[in-house]
Amino acid sequence: MDNASDDASIAKEDGLHASVEPNDTDVPAPGAEPQPATGTEDQSAPAGLSKRQCKKLLKLQNWEVRKREKRLKEREKMKARRLEAIERGLPVRTGPSRKELKRRQHTYSAATIEVAVDLSFDELMIDKDVAKCVKQLLRIYTLNRRSERPVPLHFVGIAPDGAVTRHLARNDGYRHWDVRFSADHFMQLFEPARLCYLTSESDQVLERLEPGCVYVIGGLVDHNQHKGYCYGLAQKHGIRHARLPLAEHLVIKTRTILTINQVFEILLSVHQGKEWQQTLLDVLPARKGAVPKAAASTTEANEPEPGEADEAAPGELDETGPGEAEVVAVMT
DSSP: OHHHHHHHHHHHHHHHHHHHSOOTTTSOOTTOOOOOOOSSSOTTSOTTOOHHHHHHHHHHHHHHHHHHHHHHHHHHHHHHHHHHHHHTTOOOOOSOOHHHHHHOOOOOTTOOOEEEEEOOOGGGSOHHHHHHHHHHHHHHHHHHHHOSSOOOEEEEOOOTTSHHHHHHTTSTTGGGSSSEEOSSOHHHHSOGGGEEEEOTTOSSBOOSOOTTOEEEEEOOOSTTTTTTHHHHHHHHHTOEEEBOOHHHHEEOSSOOBOOHHHHHHHHHHHHTTOOHHHHHHHHSOGGGOOEEHHHHHHHHHTOSOGGGGGTSOTTOBTTTBTTOOBOSOOOO
């Protein structure tokens, strides 16, 4: 019994030693190069990184490769869509790309006017309307940036700790816009003789853009609750005021309220040399139903009942008086 047990223990020990002895096939021969690992970890990863960090690094490297392929596919899709739009006769963008705009150096050598947006109305707007106002400012900046003949643009009267400042701060890099931001009032920034406040209540019609003039747009989004406020400001400070010539060129059957960016787009287009009537037709939304005044007069002359023309003079707008339209920016 003792001899049998000793033989069994010896066999067990021999088995254990055999299990830990290295296999000849696993040991590299002297002078042979080590074989690369077959795992998923990137062998080029810096030493000292954890397994999770190595996986993240490998994922980032793979994404860089896929990103280039993705960009190429996107460009091919854009080219295909552009060709399809041209074949179908649809409008395509002919302006500069975002990359070209970033490289472009703005020059105002051809500008004859300046535009200032008065943003001193924090206390007259709820936070939701301030957000809409700032969105319209972004649209103004984009229009001016893409224009072949941009104008010097000023955002003035901004309270340092006000709602407009808070909403502007949500747009990264807005301080780098080619816009003059100022907390000062427009009366402190410009000579009063150069200022002209645009307001629908004015009895003066803006028939042409005067060189050297600074046109002030009221940055007030209040859904027309403070009607006439900007007109009162112009009278208070003793500066010129004017209204856009909407009634002189168009017949509009609905009440017209223009946004800040629509007023600016009209000024910018006329500054580029376009006619008032065509500019107004291009900028005003189609839902307004605006038609050229000459065409509307011809239509009324052909109507069988002449008495209907006496009910409302051409160009009259509801609640704003004959020939007037609201130019103080209100979100529609």
